[in-house]
Amino acid sequence: MVRILIIKTSSLGDIVHCLPVINDIKYFVPESSIDWLVEECFADVPRLHPGVDSVITISLRTWKKNLRKKSTWIGLYKSIKAIREKHYDIIIDFQGLLKSAFFTLFTRGDIHGFDKTSIREGAASYFYKFTHTVSKQIHAVVRNRELASKCFQYELLDQSAHFGLEIHNINNFNLSERYVVLIHGSSKKSKQWPKEHWLKVIQFFNGLGLRVLLPWGNLEEYHFSKTLRKASTNSLVLPKMNISDLANVISGAKCIIGVDSGLTHLGNAVGIPTIGLYMDSNPYLTGVYPNIKVPSVNLGEIGVTPTPESTISQIEAII
Secondary structure (H helix, E strand, C coil), X not given: CEEEEEECCCCHHHHHHHCHHHXXXXXXXXXXXXXXXXEHHHCHHHHCCCCCCEEEEECHHHXXXXXXXXHHHXXXXXXXXXXXXXXXXXXXXXXXXXXXXXXXXXXXXEXXXXXXXXXXXXXXXXXXXXXXXXCCCCCHHHHHHHHHHHHHCCCCCXXXXXXXXXCCCCCXXXXXXXXXXXXXXXXXXXXXXXXXXXXXXXXXXXXXXXXXXXXXXXXXXXXXXXHHHHCCCCEEECCCCCHHXXXXXXXXXXXXXXXXXXXXXXXXXXXXXXXXXXXXXXXXXXXXXXXXXXXXXXXXXXXXXXXXXXXXXXXXXXX
């Protein structure tokens, strides 16, 4: 049995982009067990993959804000203890940051990662025993898969991705009618789509008799969801949900329309037709990646905002 530890702590979209690695490893190294080190707030994602045997959590974001609290140091101690419990044959840091490399100090086993020309923070590469060159000019999904292939010395068969998430309690929100999910919230305002564009898409879905669900993650997104809700009697602002419950609701949707957000990538990963809207990031590098199960498409690019007309045209194509 080959014991493997994957380090990919955040963020939601980055974690989703690492999921196809699990399927690759299980195919080429079938006698393997895989653990995953991740931020507690995103732990539901690797837990939804049947190929992940154990999830080890950290709460770095919370700890950094509460350095003077005893609970912070107790939590850090418990996480380090969990990391050190097993001896791993291979440890792979897919994050490539100093904060992720720091936790490799507490692992037991051979540590792999990107070399200093390939990594996001060059100093992190010095924490690894083995480093590998992977192009920065390819999609994040392919970068992760190529790093894994070099660690285990196998050759990828093709570029199609299988994310492998399994949702067992589909649609526990008791929604009986057909619906779509619109993901409007993003960490940067420059990644958000204009309200007028969303309203046109909502009206289009009204004409199809599809209910529109509006998730949110913070107070600003909640108020924006309520604004969109006022323009349509067929829209529903969802209650605050954790990632597992959101994945459950999303898994019952007819399609997902979303900006550059982790939830948009999650929708694609659970096998729902997805349209990604890009205004301030390069979809070639971090866009919705083709899922072998369903159609997906990216619209727009840096400095180019997708029109509602082009979006509606793609919606018609995928549903």
